[in-house]
Amino acid sequence: MKQRLVLAAGLLLSLSMTANGQEVFTDSITVRGEAITKVSPDTIVWTVALERHAGSAERARAALDAETTRVRESVAAAGLQDSDVTIARLQVRESNGQYVARRSISLSQKKIGNAISLMNQLKALRPAELSYRLEHSRRKDLEHETQQQAVSNARSQATIMARELDAGLGRVIVVDNEFGNVGEFGLRPRFSAYKATPLEHVSSESFTDAKIRVHASVYVTYSIGAALASAG
Numbered sequence: 001m002k003q004r005l006v007l008a009a010g011l012l013l014s015l016s017m018t019a020n021g022q023e024v025f026t027d028s029i030t031v032r033g034e035a036i037t038k039v040s041p042d043t044i045v046w047t048v049a050l051e052r053h054a055g056s057a058e059r060a061r062a063a064l065d066a067e068t069t070r071v072r073e074s075v076a077a078a079g080l081q082d083s084d085v086t087i088a089r090l091q092v093r094e095s096n097g098q099y100v101a102r103r104s105i106s107l108s109q110k111k112i113g114n115a116i117s118l119m120n121q122l123k124a125l126r127p128a129e130l131s132y133r134l135e136h137s138r139r140k141d142l143e144h145e146t147q148q149q150a151v152s153n154a155r156s157q158a159t160i161m162a163r164e165l166d167a168g169l170g171r172v173i174v175v176d177n178e179f180g181n182v183g184e185f186g187l188r189p190r191f192s193a194y195k196a197t198p199l200e201h202v203s204s205e206s207f208t209d210a211k212i213r214v215h216a217s218v219y220v221t222y223s224i225g226a227a228l229a230s231a232g
Helices: 057-077 112-124 139-164 227-231
Strands: 003-008 011-017 023-039 043-054 085-087 091-095 098-109 129-135 169-176 190-192 212-224
Touching (some): 057 091, 112 129, 139 169
Antiparallel strands (some): 023 212
């Protein structure tokens, strides 16, 4: 069954085409539901970019491998496990007669209270780049919970609107994150990590006082009872 949506008099009328070609209008309303969840991060993800230059690709790679080992030893001393360390693939390129070997290492630190100590250890290794982002171990759960809150918020608004129209609220027809685009239920909310403070201005409060914001915004279309049609 094909379906198209028509906006009329502030109400969304769902126009369906039946198998025999007859057009049947279903009265419906569309509301926007929003929800925001703010939580303290419980994980810091550090990104360490290492880069070494040499006259040959082999020497550049060997120097980079040695530097990678230094990083792993340093973070192990700080209490990170092998499972907390992700090493990206090696990249080698030639530049002005020199070979440049580069790779990134991602470090997942669970003990936020030790963040400044680890940061100073990493800075002492003189990486090409060092940055961080704040995360939460329950990220997927937080996204799902916030999504459900947004849908619940939409239903509350739809119930009020239907009551004002002297109509009964029916089933959900469409859930989407943008009005007019038909989508599936379960759209992923936006997970926004707290904006990272430049490393030269970082303090322990940059981590302990930070908040992660999860924002879900959905448009939900509900069918409404026949009372609307009789009211017109």
